[in-house]
Structures are given as C-alpha cells and as structure tokens.
Amino acid sequence: MNASPSAGDPVQGRALVRSFGCGACHVIPGISEADGIVGPPLDRIAERAYLAGVLANTHENMVRWLRDPPAVDPATAMPKVEMSENQALHIAAFLYTLR
Numbered sequence: 669m670n671a672s673p674s675a676g677d678p679v680q681g682r683a684l685v686r687s688f689g690c691g692a693c694h695v696i697p698g699i700s701e702a703d704g705i706v707g708p709p710l711d712r713i714a715e716r717a718y719l720a721g722v723l724a725n726t727h728e729n730m731v732r733w734l735r736d737p738p739a740v741d742p743a744t745a746m747p748k749v750e751m752s753e754n755q756a757l758h759i760a761a762f763l764y765t766l767r
C-alpha cells in the first residue's frame with residue numbers, strides 16, 4: 669500500500685478540506701464541523717485498500733479521485749470539486765494522516 673504522503677503539506681490540506689466544504693458530506697476526524705453523512709466517514713482512510721470501492725488506495729489514485737470522481741466512476745455521488753493538482757496533493761497528504 670502506497671498510502672504515505674510523498675508530496676503535499678497536510679496542514680494546508682486540512683485548511684483546503686475545510687474551505688472546500690468536504691465536511692458537508694463526510695465525517696472527518698479533527699474537523700469539528702465535518703459531520704456530513706452523504707459520503708463515507710474518512711477516518712482511517714489511509715488504511716483502506718480501495719477508494720470508493722473502485723481504485724487501489726495509492727497516493728496517485730487519491731489525487732485522481734479528488735480532482736474528478738465522476739471521471740473515475742460515472743455512477744458516483746461525489747461531485748467534482750474544482751481544485752489544482754497541488755491542492756489535491758495537499759489534501760491527499762492530510763487524508764493520509766488519518767490512520
């Protein structure tokens with residue numbers, strides 16, 4: 669499992685997760701207002717084998733998923749949130765602190 673941060677800053681990632689409003693749909697440890705139940709809780713996401721049940725949980729795939737979920741799985745309920753590659757790298761680094 670390549671679920672270790674190779675690039676990206678988890679502190680910036682956490683701030684981005686808050687500003688993008690990911691918590692409207694996800695419970696996210698360490699972010700008190702993140703209590704949404706539309707999507708799965710993101711606790712221990714670093715330890716999971718698959719992302720959304722379709723992609724192996726690697727750093728590269730996480731960035732791909734975050735930038736455009738419907739491109740990965742057209743049936744997914746997670747919308748595309750416009751973000752740069754760098755922003756996705758920061759968010760991935762933050763998510764991989766959740767073990």
Ligand code: HEC
Pocket residue numbers: 685688689690691692693694706707708709710713716718719720721734741743744745746747749759763
């Ligand atoms: C409108 C609701 C919604 C928003 C906003 C949203 N997500 Fe999701 N997310 C989902 C749903 C629904 C799934 C489950 C997708 C699936 O299995 O097809 C999901 C899945 C995921 C997964 C994979 C989880 C797993 O258990 O495999 C990650 C990681 C994730 N979201 C992160 C984020 C991040 C980071 C943001 C903010 C940039 C975000 N999501 C914004 C609804 C949302």
